[in-house]
Amino acid sequence: MSSSPITIKGYVTVLPRDVDPRQASVAIIQDNEEYRVLPRGAGVDLDDEVNVPVEATGLLEESDGIKYLVVRGYNVLEDDDWLEE
Numbered sequence: 001m002s003s004s005p006i007t008i009k010g011y012v013t014v015l016p017r018d019v020d021p022r023q024a025s026v027a028i029i030q031d032n033e034e035y036r037v038l039p040r041g042a043g044v045d046l047d048d049e050v051n052v053p054v055e056a057t058g059l060l061e062e063s064d065g066i067k068y069l070v071v072r073g074y075n076v077l078e079d080d081d082w083l084e085e
Contacts, residue, residue, distance in 0.1 A: 003059040003070065008035055009077065012049045022068060028056055035060070035069040043071035053077040 010030035017025060024036035026046050037043040037056075046054070056074040060067060 003061045005057070006060040006069070007055065007057045008069070009053070009055045010035075011051060011053055012037075012046050014050055022063075024068065026050065028054065028069065033067065035067045038068050038070050041071055042073050043069070046071065046074065049074075049076065053079075 008028055008030045010028040012026050013029055015025055015027050015036065020036060022036070023039050025039060026049075027034045027036045028046075029035075037046050038061075039047075041058075042056075043058070046056075054074045054076055056069065056071050058069050058071040058073070060069060062068070
């Protein structure tokens with residue numbers, strides 16, 4: 001599985017615990033696309049940012065059509081002006 005750098009902006013949402021075989025408990029939704037956050041690195045902290053808009057950078061991995069994000073860093077966005085971009 002290869003990974004590539006990516007930056008995404010979206011809202012953090014909760015995933016049901018039993019839904020993901022790789023233990024992801026949250027995802028970031030950008031443009032109706034779901035990026036499941038792997039529970040390592042800075043991604044662990046996103047469990048505390050549910051329903052908050054964030055800009056996250058990290059490595060994108062894809063497995064069986066599911067997009068996973070290994071978060072290297074993120075910023076909480078103060079407003080949602082980025083939605084208009």
